[in-house]
Amino acid sequence: MQPMTEPSSDFQARVLPRLAALLGDRISTSRVMREQHGHGEGLPDSAMPDAVAFAQTTEEVAAIAAICNDTRTPLIPFGAGSSLEGHVVPLFGGVALDLSGMTRIIAVNAESMDCRVEAGVTKEQLNSELRASGLFFPVDPGAHATLGGMAATRASGTNAVRYGTMREVTLGLTVVTPNGRIIRTGGRARKSAAGLDLTRLYVGSEGTLGVITEVALKLSGIPETISSAVCQFPDMQSAVGTVIAALQIGINVARIELADEMQMRACIRYSKLDEFQEQPTLFFEFHGTPAVAAEQTETMQALAEEFGGNGFQFANRPEERSRLWTARHNTYFANVALIPGHRLIGTDACVPISELAACIEATRKDIEESGMTAPLVGHVGDGNFHLAILFDPENPEDRRKAEALASRVSLRAIQFGGTCSGEHGIGIGKIRYMETEHGVALDVMRTIKTALDPNGIMNPGKMLPSGMGDR
Amino acid sequence: MQPMTEPSSDFQARVLPRLAALLGDRISTSRVMREQHGHGEGLPDSAMPDAVAFAQTTEEVAAIAAICNDTRTPLIPFGAGSSLEGHVVPLFGGVALDLSGMTRIIAVNAESMDCRVEAGVTKEQLNSELRASGLFFPVDPGAHATLGGMAATRASGTNAVRYGTMREVTLGLTVVTPNGRIIRTGGRARKSAAGLDLTRLYVGSEGTLGVITEVALKLSGIPETISSAVCQFPDMQSAVGTVIAALQIGINVARIELADEMQMRACIRYSKLDEFQEQPTLFFEFHGTPAVAAEQTETMQALAEEFGGNGFQFANRPEERSRLWTARHNTYFANVALIPGHRLIGTDACVPISELAACIEATRKDIEESGMTAPLVGHVGDGNFHLAILFDPENPEDRRKAEALASRVSLRAIQFGGTCSGEHGIGIGKIRYMETEHGVALDVMRTIKTALDPNGIMNPGKMLPSGMGDR
Numbered sequence: 001m002q003p004m005t006e007p008s009s010d011f012q013a014r015v016l017p018r019l020a021a022l023l024g025d026r027i028s029t030s031r032v033m034r035e036q037h038g039h040g041e042g043l044p045d046s047a048m049p050d051a052v053a054f055a056q057t058t059e060e061v062a063a064i065a066a067i068c069n070d071t072r073t074p075l076i077p078f079g080a081g082s083s084l085e086g087h088v089v090p091l092f093g094g095v096a097l098d099l100s101g102m103t104r105i106i107a108v109n110a111e112s113m114d115c116r117v118e119a120g121v122t123k124e125q126l127n128s129e130l131r132a133s134g135l136f137f138p139v140d141p142g143a144h145a146t147l148g149g150m151a152a153t154r155a156s157g158t159n160a161v162r163y164g165t166m167r168e169v170t171l172g173l174t175v176v177t178p179n180g181r182i183i184r185t186g187g188r189a190r191k192s193a194a195g196l197d198l199t200r201l202y203v204g205s206e207g208t209l210g211v212i213t214e215v216a217l218k219l220s221g222i223p224e225t226i227s228s229a230v231c232q233f234p235d236m237q238s239a240v241g242t243v244i245a246a247l248q249i250g251i252n253v254a255r256i257e258l259a260d261e262m263q264m265r266a267c268i269r270y271s272k273l274d275e276f277q278e279q280p281t282l283f284f285e286f287h288g289t290p291a292v293a294a295e296q297t298e299t300m301q302a303l304a305e306e307f308g309g310n311g312f313q314f315a316n317r318p319e320e321r322s323r324l325w326t327a328r329h330n331t332y333f334a335n336v337a338l339i340p341g342h343r344l345i346g347t348d349a350c351v352p353i354s355e356l357a358a359c360i361e362a363t364r365k366d367i368e369e370s371g372m373t374a375p376l377v378g379h380v381g382d383g384n385f386h387l388a389i390l391f392d393p394e395n396p397e398d399r400r401k402a403e404a405l406a407s408r409v410s411l412r413a414i415q416f417g418g419t420c421s422g423e424h425g426i427g428i429g430k431i432r433y434m435e436t437e438h439g440v441a442l443d444v445m446r447t448i449k450t451a452l453d454p455n456g457i458m459n460p461g462k463m464l465p466s467g468m469g470d471r
Numbered sequence: 472m473q474p475m476t477e478p479s480s481d482f483q484a485r486v487l488p489r490l491a492a493l494l495g496d497r498i499s500t501s502r503v504m505r506e507q508h509g510h511g512e513g514l515p516d517s518a519m520p521d522a523v524a525f526a527q528t529t530e531e532v533a534a535i536a537a538i539c540n541d542t543r544t545p546l547i548p549f550g551a552g553s554s555l556e557g558h559v560v561p562l563f564g565g566v567a568l569d570l571s572g573m574t575r576i577i578a579v580n581a582e583s584m585d586c587r588v589e590a591g592v593t594k595e596q597l598n599s600e601l602r603a604s605g606l607f608f609p610v611d612p613g614a615h616a617t618l619g620g621m622a623a624t625r626a627s628g629t630n631a632v633r634y635g636t637m638r639e640v641t642l643g644l645t646v647v648t649p650n651g652r653i654i655r656t657g658g659r660a661r662k663s664a665a666g667l668d669l670t671r672l673y674v675g676s677e678g679t680l681g682v683i684t685e686v687a688l689k690l691s692g693i694p695e696t697i698s699s700a701v702c703q704f705p706d707m708q709s710a711v712g713t714v715i716a717a718l719q720i721g722i723n724v725a726r727i728e729l730a731d732e733m734q735m736r737a738c739i740r741y742s743k744l745d746e747f748q749e750q751p752t753l754f755f756e757f758h759g760t761p762a763v764a765a766e767q768t769e770t771m772q773a774l775a776e777e778f779g780g781n782g783f784q785f786a787n788r789p790e791e792r793s794r795l796w797t798a799r800h801n802t803y804f805a806n807v808a809l810i811p812g813h814r815l816i817g818t819d820a821c822v823p824i825s826e827l828a829a830c831i832e833a834t835r836k837d838i839e840e841s842g843m844t845a846p847l848v849g850h851v852g853d854g855n856f857h858l859a860i861l862f863d864p865e866n867p868e869d870r871r872k873a874e875a876l877a878s879r880v881s882l883r884a885i886q887f888g889g890t891c892s893g894e895h896g897i898g899i900g901k902i903r904y905m906e907t908e909h910g911v912a913l914d915v916m917r918t919i920k921t922a923l924d925p926n927g928i929m930n931p932g933k934m935l936p937s938g939m940g941d942r
Contacts (some may be wrong), residue, residue: 009519030665043820047764060716067657078938105760109823111715111719111825111827112823112824112825112826113506113824114717114823114919151713152664153662153664154664154668155661156661156664163631164639165662165664167662167668167671168639171572177638177915179480181914183911183912185883185912187888187889187890188822188823188888188889189822189823189853189854189884189888189889189890189893190821190853190854191625191627191631191636191638191853191855191893191894192625192821192890192892193624193625193626193627193636193675193819193894193895193896193897194888194891194892194896194897194901194904194905194908194917195673195675195676195897195908195909195916195934195935196675196911197671197674197902198915200671200672201640201668201671201919203668204664204666204667204668205667207904208666215486220721221719221720223721227481237652244582247584248582248692249644250691250692250694263870266674276492284762289766291762291763291766292762292766293765295760295762331942343851350660350661350662351659351660352583352585352659352661352700353581353582353584353661353896354580354582354583355583355585355788382660382661382662383583383661383914384660384662392855400809401702414658416479417658417660418659418660418663419663419664419665420665421663421664421665422662422663422664423664425664425665426664426665426666429667433665434665434666436668437658437665439654439655440652440653441656441669442666443654444648444654444669444923445666445669447666447923448919448922448923449667451918451919451921451922452915452918452919460649460718462668464666465664465799
């Protein structure tokens with residue numbers, strides 16, 4: 001992670017001229033541009049690429065990959081740069097491949113409810129273009145992410161409990177392999193039993209196997225009725241108990257989000273949610289016909305009451321709903337604002353629902369013992385919850401304590417039969433847990449990586465500890 | 472596909488003694504046993520393994536794999552033998568690995584609605600053991616298949632439209648690699664973004680990458696209300712139109728099955744469904760709370776009426792429902808019985824919903840022009856439909872015509888943006904379409920195969936044309 005004011009002389013001699021011949025002024029070695037492409041959003045880690053390439057077509061990406069492969073130059077795909085785990089940090093320099101200019105909606109088929117888009121299309125752009133069609137794209141991480149980046153990191157978000165994650169909604173991909181070949185995976189059929197599932201191999205591969213340049217996606221019909229509600233609880237056990245009971249009786253809730261006292265404090269301050277108390281809180285959303293949404297709401301209301309919830313506050317007008325979910329999506333910024341000058345380390349534990357209550361309880365004990373400020377928020381319908389552990393970046397002891405707490409949370413999730421990452425991915429940030437989580441299976445991942453990227457040019461140092469992955 | 476009355480002398484000298492030392496009387500070279508493990512259900516193809524090994528534990532499978540890898544002996548996993556595409560045919564001899572004795576239900580967790588079972592457990596066994604828990608396992612192909620085989624072929628069936636296929640419901644696997652190592656993929660969390668999705672790489676890999684010995688599965692709550700209905704239509708267009716409209720308005724139907732006139736003739740005769748006419752027919756099932764199921768049923772009824780359906784016949788008592796779905800599951804046998812002495816070639820086209828009507832119409836013209844008897848039945852909610860093309864096995868011209876018709880159907884599905892196999896898999900039967908369907912991506916599949924099974928021992932000759940796959 002050496003700071004570099006200039007691209008390496010080797011890069012300038014061997015690689016840059018070939019890229020410049022291909023891309024003209026769409027290859028940049030300016031310091032500002034290279035710094036912008038040196039880090040994601042979450043981790044403090046950063047490093048400089050030798051150059052930033054702005055691709056406009058799949059064919060151009062293929063030509064760039066071929067040059068990088070030929071010259072053994074690291075190639076790091078870059079979308080919106082919203083990754084929280086350092087996925088886009090060019091640890092070994094090389095080319096940051098900016099796909100944010102590939103924003104074409106290639107096809108929308110309303111009848112079969114699918115679409116195909118270029119990798120740089122954001123979910124916001126897609127949903128805004130879909131508005132007139134009666135369809136929407138449901139996967140909703142907090143960030144203004146690109147769909148290529150969301151596919152590459154197997155993103156999910158607030159309504160995965162009902163609509164699934166990128167794993168479930170991706171029908172197919174166009175991928176550029178490290179040697180510059182263009183392949184299409186999957187198809188438009190809803191299911192297939194024809195050959196290896198390459199789509200799901202590349203979804204979540206974090207740019208280590210190739211570059212995703214197009215994504216084919218399932219869409220959903222905009223529900224006739226959307227009903228949102230908030231319920232506050234006297235303690236975390238009651239809130240978590242409500243969630244578990246709801247899942248067990250099969251309420252097909254579209255969103256069910258948990259925030260603890262500290263998270264509510266951050267949100268109330270940052271997003272002016274003055275009508276709420278600093279108490280454990282569940283945010284719900286129900287989708288369906290009017291009758292179905294009403295039935296689900298009533299059942300959930302009765303359940304929450306049983307568990308000691310203090311009544312539902314409804315938010316049924318679109319602008320009220322939007323205010324609530326914007327507050328939810330802004331928790332990252334709300335948390336950063338809790339202690340000015342502090343940074344945060346995020347955790348991403350995801351456990352079986354049966355272990356959720358115990359896992360959250362043990363985690364809260366850990367927070368208390370650590371003395372850290374660490375708001376908890378989560379997509380608890382999936383068993384996924386996050387801590388935002390605040391630390392003083394000027395204080396190494398504080399950072400060490402934050403990292404120790406994050407580590408305990410990740411390892412506990414694995415120990416409970418879950419995963420260190422429900423949705424953020426591995427990148428650099430969670431790479432130390434891969435061995436514990438996957439054991440011998442990690443060797444199979446490494447074998448695939450080596451077979452598909454023999455020169456190790458694709459996003460080196462990410463996801464796979466040692467072996468080819470970090471050269 | 473040479474007939475072999477004895478295991479090859481090479482096998483007897485180099486391999487058999489080592490397997491016998493490991494398995495004792497659970498290795499068989501009897502002709503009857505080898506013949507039983509020489510074919511699946513669908514295709515007429517068969518070949519003899521040199522021996523049949525009956526494994527009881529994952530560790531034993533690992534030891535068998537190590538011996539086969541060491542001696543370069545083909546290893547062909549075998550569950551219930553219900554595959555329709557010749558997956559289990561030992562094209563190059565070797566060891567048929569019978570996993571049907573691995574029938575342990577390892578864990579059922581009602582709270583998080585998941586389970587872990589050995590590969591030889593059938594879906595019937597699992598559902599019978601789950602009965603008291605209020606849960607069920609929804610994936611429902613016609614056959615009495617093992618869950619290991621269902622995972623290996625990415626099976627689905629009648630209610631995938633609501634509950635997903637093996638791709639969606641498999642949480643994790645235990646897999647024995649070709650060199651005899653044991654790996655665990657996935658976990659019990661509902662989602663994960665931690666590393667390559669090995670679970671979905673092995674699901675649908677048809678025994679070509681390793682042996683699945685355990686399967687972790689999502690379960691579903693038994694719905695409060697199940698309501699079944701049948702509706703007959705004056706023509707196929709009306710029936711298909713009803714399906715497409717239902718999907719578009721988002722009726723969350725649990726099953727929606729189409730049968731054409733010829734399929735109804737076969738079912739009426741074989742399963743004595745005398746209350747129905749030989750007309751295009753939709754079979755429905757709705758799951759949910761009483762209110763939700765009633766609402767869905769009413770909406771569907773109104774839709775079917777608009778399209779000219781002649782009213783709903785309900786089957787709400789469990790024994791009535793069971794009779795209908797048993798008839799549906801017995802279509803294979805009903806079709807075989809249509810012309811005594813004939814055999815059948817199955818097709819498995821799956822297309823985007825927007826192409827379903829055109830695809831079925833063109834297919835029916837093909838049937839008419841071919842002069843063949845070929846009932847059509849399908850999980851049309853997924854865009855998946857099957858022909859059972861009957862032919863006289865004694866008449867080469869008849870078989871050629873059947874194969875030509877099957878080929879047209881498979882290629883048309885691909886041309887319409889779909890797949891030659893929605894759920895049966897590739898095996899031997901659909902291998903000729905892989906190049907057309909996947910293009911350059913097939914090379915990526917071959918690279919993975921070669922990397923994970925460098926000696927090409929795992930189920931050789933299946934799924935991947937040329938390259939390592941067929942040695």
